[in-house]
Amino acid sequence: MINAQLLQMVINASNDGIVIAEKEGEQDNILIYVNPAFERMTGYTSEEILYQDCRFLQSGDRDQEALGLIRQALDSGDSCREVLRNYRKDGTPFWNELSLSTVKNESDGQTYIVGVQKDVTVQVKAMQRVEQLEAQVAQLQAELATLKATNGANKSAN
Incomplete structure (x- = not known):
């Protein structure tokens, strides 16, 4: 013991x-x-x-x-x-x-x-940063899709 x-x-x-x-x-x-x-x-x-x-x-x-x-x-x-x-x-x-x-x-x-x-402050802050970056990527992807759709519509109109 x-x-x-x-x-x-x-x-x-x-x-x-x-x-x-x-x-x-x-x-x-x-x-x-x-x-x-x-x-x-x-x-x-x-x-x-x-x-x-x-x-x-x-x-x-x-x-x-x-x-x-x-x-x-x-x-x-x-x-x-x-x-x-x-x-x-x-x-x-x-x-x-x-x-x-x-x-x-x-x-x-x-x-x-x-x-x-x-x-676990370092780990939590790293996860929060990853979540921020993922949100930014999703926003950029949505903007890119909108631009592609707009660009495609403009080409069709010409």
Whole structure:
């Protein structure tokens, strides 16, 4: 069996943010642990955010579809993986692939949530750029088809 010290070293060495939250009531998921990668990713220190609800990362940006899917999964005790927009301490947005799992402690019945966060901002921005380019290509193709049709009609008229 792995010892607690080795487990702590492994979690601290992870490049992904790892959080543990304690489920309190229907809405609150109170952070009780964050690893150093989470601190680097968000700009917050553990002292600033421990014992707060996790939702501060979305700032006022709470209308994201992924947040509803996460809430549904947590309410039913299911695991989930969603991409959502979070905000660093300095206010800059970043895209976060968040994997969540619930853990029930059988000895005291308390439920915990383990989250693994990966900053996927570069990937999301690349996909957004591809979508923009695809829209531009479709628009240019439509314009070209219109020009060809107009040109063909002009040749027929002459």
